[in-house]
Amino acid sequence: MSTTMIKKARDAYLNALIQETEALLLSAKKHKDYVGQRQLEQQLAKQKAQREQSMDIRINDDYIIKADKYQWIVQSYRDGLSKNKQPIRTKRETYHGTLLQACQWILNDSAKSCDSVQELVNKIEETHNLLREQIDH
Secondary structure (H helix, E strand, O other), X not given: OOHHHHHHHHHXXXXXXXXXXXXXXXXXXXXXXXXXXXHHHHXXXXXXXXXXXXXXXXXXXXXXXXXXXXXXXXXXXXXXXXOXXXXXEEEEEEEEOOHHHHHHHHHHHHHOOOOOHHHHHHHHHHHHHHHHHHHHO
């Protein structure tokens, strides 16, 4: 079974769970079951968050591509030092109109750290392969 089919099946399952929870929540509201209503609201929030996470494309530890209904979002992470010289990991988000633009941004960003032409060629090849692997699945 391909990764795409697994993702589609998982999405269908999560959507069905969400619909069922929404129906139970409606019933709890109708019967004024406030405790049950609160539990179902929490469960629904978790299910929706899980569904959103399933749409993430994790390229590697430094890049994640997400999508909402308007744009593609690239989350990039960098290791560095705080003002107190403590190690920190910072997060940056950029927004793109197409998946191609998001991938081009990742290629460009990952190439900035290269010191030589050969290192640049290797980094572009490596990043291109990572993108292809993660998006084709």
